[in-house]
Amino acid sequence: MKKIFIAFLLVALAGLPTIISARDGYGAAGCGLGAVVIAENKKVHQVIAATVNGFSGNQTFGISTGTLNCKTAGVSEKQRQQQIFVHVNYRLLEQEFARGNGERVGALASLMGCKDSAAFGRVGKEKFATLFEANTPDSFLDRMRSEVSSDARLVSSCGI
Known part of the structure; x- marks a missing residue:
C-alpha cells in the first residue's frame, strides 16, 4: 500500500513546478507538517513532505488554524x-448607520x-431597519454582506 501511495505522489508531483513561490512558505507538497519539517524544494524532498502530510493528516488542521506554514488570508x-x-x-x-456615516x-x-x-453608509442608512431588525451582530453582518452583493452601487464599489 505504501508503494502505491508513494508512486501516486511521484506521478502527482511530477506535473507540478519544481519551485513554488517563496512567498507561499512551502513547496509543491503544500503546507503542513511536511513543509515545516522538510524545507528543501527538490522533488524527492517534496514527495517525502507530501507523505508526511498524507500520513499525519495535518493539512486540514493547518489550513483551519493558520499554522504549519498554511496561510489564512483568504476569504x-x-x-x-x-x-x-x-x-x-x-x-x-x-x-453610525442610522446617520449614514462614521469612522466605523x-x-x-x-x-x-x-x-x-460614502455609498456603503448611504445603503446602510437606507436599509437600516432591515439590517438591524434581528438586533444581533451576526444577523447584521449577514444582511450587510447580502446588501453588498446585491446593491448595484456597492457591487461596483466593492469589486464584487
Whole structure:
C-alpha cells in the first residue's frame, strides 16, 4: 500500500513546478507538517513532505488554524475579521448607520473591500431597519454582506 501511495505522489508531483513561490512558505507538497519539517524544494524532498502530510493528516488542521506554514488570508480570514469587528463595534455601528456615516462605517466598508465608504453608509442608512431588525451582530453582518452583493452601487464599489 505504501508503494502505491508513494508512486501516486511521484506521478502527482511530477506535473507540478519544481519551485513554488517563496512567498507561499512551502513547496509543491503544500503546507503542513511536511513543509515545516522538510524545507528543501527538490522533488524527492517534496514527495517525502507530501507523505508526511498524507500520513499525519495535518493539512486540514493547518489550513483551519493558520499554522504549519498554511496561510489564512483568504476569504474565511477576511470574514472572520469582519465578524470580530462587528461584534466589538455593533452598537456604535448601529448609531453610525442610522446617520449614514462614521469612522466605523468606513472601517467596515474597508474590511468588506468597498472603496466608496460614502455609498456603503448611504445603503446602510437606507436599509437600516432591515439590517438591524434581528438586533444581533451576526444577523447584521449577514444582511450587510447580502446588501453588498446585491446593491448595484456597492457591487461596483466593492469589486464584487
